[in-house]
Amino acid sequence: MKPRKRIRKVSPRKRLINATKDVIRELYRIKYGSRCQICGKTRNDLGLFHILPTGRYSRLELAEDNILWAGWFCCHHKFHHDFYLAKDIEKRIQALRGKTYYKRLQKLAETAPKMDEAQIKEYKEEYKRKLVEAKQDDTYPEITLDIG
Numbered sequence: 001m002k003p004r005k006r007i008r009k010v011s012p013r014k015r016l017i018n019a020t021k022d023v024i025r026e027l028y029r030i031k032y033g034s035r036c037q038i039c040g041k042t043r044n045d046l047g048l049f050h051i052l053p054t055g056r057y058s059r060l061e062l063a064e065d066n067i068l069w070a071g072w073f074c075c076h077h078k079f080h081h082d083f084y085l086a087k088d089i090e091k092r093i094q095a096l097r098g099k100t101y102y103k104r105l106q107k108l109a110e111t112a113p114k115m116d117e118a119q120i121k122e123y124k125e126e127y128k129r130k131l132v133e134a135k136q137d138d139t140y141p142e143i144t145l146d147i148g
């Protein structure tokens with residue numbers, strides 16, 4: 001007997017979120033290039049790094065203030081799984097986003113709109129506009145020094 005393929009159904013809402021994240025990745029690739037924003041190393045495992053986790057803070061899943069561009073193994077994974085290294089990464093986030101970033105994000109979590117489809121579409125359009133601007137901005141990618 002053939003093994004049955006597991007078909008995972010993705011809701012239209014989730015598809016829209018994923019499509020928006022694709023735009024954010026494209027934007028961040030232009031803005032921050034091939035370096036991890038946290039440690040400054042050139043990486044090929046760069047991805048979106050949510051400062052406040054999306055599980056608990058679902059309204060911040062597409063908020064630019066909550067998203068960094070970071071390597072998975074150099075920094076992202078450690079932030080979630082290594083208490084001591086997470087402290088260093090936190091300091092680096094403070095350097096990047098300001099000392100009060102945590103309070104600011106907490107506040108944003110309280111006021112951010114509910115992530116219904118209309119809101120997600122709005123995010124997507126906003127990021128598309130930013131992408132067009134970023135493509136015309138020759139100061140990108142921002143230089144990040146190797147901090148490690």
Ligand SMILES: [Zn+2]
Pocket residue numbers: 036037038039040041070071074075076
């Ligand atoms: Zn890193």
